[in-house]
Amino acid sequence: xxxxxxxxxxxxxxxxxxxxxxxxxxxxxxxxxxxxxxxxxxxxxxxxxxxxxxxxxxxxxxxxxxxxxxxxxxxxxxxxxxxxxxxxxxxxxxxxxxxxxxxxxxxxxxxxxxxxxxxxxxxxxxxxxxxxxxxxxxxxxxxxxxxxxxxxxxxxxxxxxxxxxxxxxxxxxxxxxxxxxxxxxxxxxxxxxxxxxxxxxxxxxxxxxxxxxxxxxxxxxxx
Numbered sequence: 001x002x003x004x005x006x007x008x009x010x011x012x013x014x015x016x017x018x019x020x021x022x023x024x025x026x027x028x029x030x031x032x033x034x035x036x037x038x039x040x041x042x043x044x045x046x047x048x049x050x051x052x053x054x055x056x057x058x059x060x061x062x063x064x065x066x067x068x069x070x071x072x073x074x075x076x077x078x079x080x081x082x083x084x085x086x087x088x089x090x091x092x093x094x095x096x097x098x099x100x101x102x103x104x105x106x107x108x109x110x111x112x113x114x115x116x117x118x119x120x121x122x123x124x125x126x127x128x129x130x131x132x133x134x135x136x137x138x139x140x141x142x143x144x145x146x147x148x149x150x151x152x153x154x155x156x157x158x159x160x161x162x163x164x165x166x167x168x169x170x171x172x173x174x175x176x177x178x179x180x181x182x183x184x185x186x187x188x189x190x191x192x193x194x195x196x197x198x199x200x201x202x203x204x205x206x207x208x209x210x211x212x213x214x215x216x217x218x219x220x221x222x223x
Contacts, residue, residue: 001117004028004084005094006077006107007061008042009050010188011134011141011160012096012122012180018137018194019121020094027088029054029061030080036068045145045215046189049200053190056198056222060088078110085114092117098125098182127180131165138194145187147213150175156207156216160188189218198222 005017007029017026031050034042054061064080066073084090093111097104097120104120111118122130134141141160146152150171158164168179178185192199201223208215 001025001091002027002089003092003094003119004030004062004081004088004090006096007031007050007054008096009046009053009190010096010144011139011190012098012130012182012188013094014096014139014141014190014193014195015130015134015137016094016096016121018139020119021195024092024119026059026094027090028084029057029059030077030084030093031061031063032073032077032080033063033065034068034073035065036073039066039068039073042066042068042073045187046218049189049218049220052200052220052222053196056192056196056200058197062087074106074110077107078114081110081114081116085116090116092119094119094121096120096122098122098127098130098180100182127178127182128165128169130180131160131168132162135161135165138192139190140192140199141188141190142216143186144189144216144218145214146185147187148177148183148185149212151177151185152212153207153209153214155186156209156214157205187215189216191220 066076204219206217
């Protein structure tokens with residue numbers, strides 16, 4: 001099946017793409033760039049890197065801007081998916097949804113309207129297992145946003161590895177936390193992975209942190 005991936009540049013969309021590639025042909029990536037950092041649907045930290053990530057992977061990218069208004073932002077997503085269908089003859093959409101009924105149901109509805117399959121390779125995976133598979137699959141992933149106490153500035157820019165997974169599990173024991181960050185507690189940026197032909201090399205970084213939330217902005221080159 002010819003597929004497009006809803007691509008944020010984070011770990012979930014990258015792992016979902018990697019898993020989908022085992023059985024299908026991924027022909028393009030779709031990124032929605034929200035002007036609202038608190039979008040209900042779309043990842044925002046380091047979203048500017050998706051063009052570079054697509055180049056490193058070797059796939060065409062469709063970018064669609066949105067104001068990020070709740071529900072209305074789905075119209076912009078639909079536009080991007082229609083473009084992918086017309087340009088690349090896609091038959092389905094891949095998402096990185098794990099447990100978010102809000103996101104999954106809305107993407108499913110658009111796919112149904114357009115006669116496309118909706119494929120969710122990570123759906124209902126254990127949160128810790130998602131992180132472990134990100135590591136075991138060879139993704140180089142850093143935390144680019146934290147938005148929930150007790151996650152603090154020290155997590156920003158850290159690579160997801162076995163040690164960090166253990167630390168997140170310990171945090172979860174103290175206070176209920178979506179370890180994989182799908183609730184928006186954690187955002188990530190992937191710099192390299194099994195489907196990457198080249199990797200992203202970080203040039204400069206900027207940390208912004210206040211009121212128990214912060215971001216790790218990256219400038220990068222393709223290496």
